[in-house]
Amino acid sequence: MSDDKPRSPIESGCPDGFQYIHPVMRKNYGQWKFHEHPKPGVLRHVAYSGDEIWTVRVGTQRILDVFSLRELCDIGDEFADGYIHFTIRSNVEYMVSDPAKVEPLIEAITAKGYIVGGTKNSVAMLSHTQGWLHCDIPGTDASGVVKSMMDELIDEFRECNMPNRVHITTSCCQINCGGQGDIAINIQHTKPPKINHDLVSNVCERPSVVARCPVAAIRPAMVNGKPSLEVDEKKCICCGACFPPCPPMQINDAEHSKLAVWVGGNHSNARSKPTFQKLVAAGIPNNPPRWPEATAIVKNILKAYKEDAKDWERINDWIERIGWPRFFEVTNLPFTKYHIDNWRGARNSLNASTHIRF
Ligand code: SF4
Ligand code: SF4
Numbered sequence: 001m002s003d004d005k006p007r008s009p010i011e012s013g014c015p016d017g018f019q020y021i022h023p024v025m026r027k028n029y030g031q032w033k034f035h036e037h038p039k040p041g042v043l044r045h046v047a048y049s050g051d052e053i054w055t056v057r058v059g060t061q062r063i064l065d066v067f068s069l070r071e072l073c074d075i076g077d078e079f080a081d082g083y084i085h086f087t088i089r090s091n092v093e094y095m096v097s098d099p100a101k102v103e104p105l106i107e108a109i110t111a112k113g114y115i116v117g118g119t120k121n122s123v124a125m126l127s128h129t130q131g132w133l134h135c136d137i138p139g140t141d142a143s144g145v146v147k148s149m150m151d152e153l154i155d156e157f158r159e160c161n162m163p164n165r166v167h168i169t170t171s172c173c174q175i176n177c178g179g180q181g182d183i184a185i186n187i188q189h190t191k192p193p194k195i196n197h198d199l200v201s202n203v204c205e206r207p208s209v210v211a212r213c214p215v216a217a218i219r220p221a222m223v224n225g226k227p228s229l230e231v232d233e234k235k236c237i238c239c240g241a242c243f244p245p246c247p248p249m250q251i252n253d254a255e256h257s258k259l260a261v262w263v264g265g266n267h268s269n270a271r272s273k274p275t276f277q278k279l280v281a282a283g284i285p286n287n288p289p290r291w292p293e294a295t296a297i298v299k300n301i302l303k304a305y306k307e308d309a310k311d312w313e314r315i316n317d318w319i320e321r322i323g324w325p326r327f328f329e330v331t332n333l334p335f336t337k338y339h340i341d342n343w344r345g346a347r348n349s350l351n352a353s354t355h356i357r358f
Helices: 023-027 066-079 099-111 143-152 154-158 197-203 206-212 292-308 315-322 324-331
Strands: 032-039 042-047 052-059 092-096 168-171 183-189 218-223 226-231 257-263 278-284
Touching: 023 052, 042 099, 052 099, 066 092, 066 099, 092 099, 143 154, 143 168, 143 292, 183 292, 197 226, 206 218, 206 226, 257 292, 257 315, 278 292, 278 324, 292 315, 292 324, 315 324
Parallel strands: 168 183
Antiparallel strands: 032 042, 042 052, 052 092, 183 257, 218 226, 257 278
16 A cells, blocks of 8 residues: 555635636726627627737537547647637637637638537527436436537527527426526426335435425335335326435336427526526427437427517517417417416416416
């Protein structure tokens, strides 16, 4: 055994981000006069001091292998003053203070097969959660859905042809991260969990599993002489919240875990209140590796939005103007009983379905 003492942890948390910011941005932090959009994928910010910074935005697949990362960093070192920045939607941004460096930078990026775009009224990169790669509870992949859809939407990322910006998200389980945007592709479980009673007593803390259920559908039970759990399937809303603390409550299913598409979510801003997304397509096959059914629905919604919305209307503004019945007409999506929130607590949440508004 080595006699070396273990290294003490460094208790300083995240490093100070300012040291990684382009010097012109650091100097003018909070002192920007205006910005403009010279062309898709490029932004120009001008500071009160007269300094300028040019940003070039590049789409990535988010889960990056080390070779791609090195390639992107090498481009930054050679063509972009040695700085690189990741956005919340998994884009890479390069910043240069000299406008003469913008075109060589774009040429270097595109020569390596990356795409420039995602600014202003384009379809930005889909943001996604972890999926099969990292998380322990996903019912679908997220990276795969994003890759398949962005392959189909690449022209909408490269160009600025939408009435306003479009943010699309994915969520690979029904309850946790992700899944709120202009268009959201979310997992939808359609059957209650199937319990492996042999494992429950070894793996699960039964009281915490019982406490997780939002509709009190889980009860402790003795099964085959062992402590286990049982689910009142009439009450269960198939949310999957019991699965993370108790993997023997298996809810993921190749056939019954579906995808659902929700639209119209938006944060509040200076002019409007936040809006919640609403379910518009349910029971879509969770069909890897290319998810063609879900992709076709998303493309269809985008096509209708592009043709029918007025300039500057986000998807929620457009639907607010035309109404949900017209939305279903122009997108050709069927309105079914699954769109109606018939949960017994719906008295308080009817506003969440598309069939009623007040
Ligand atoms: S959405 Fe759910 S399954 Fe996907 S990464 Fe988040 S917690 Fe995990
Ligand atoms: S899936 Fe949701 S509603 Fe059903 S038993 Fe589990 S926690 Fe309760």
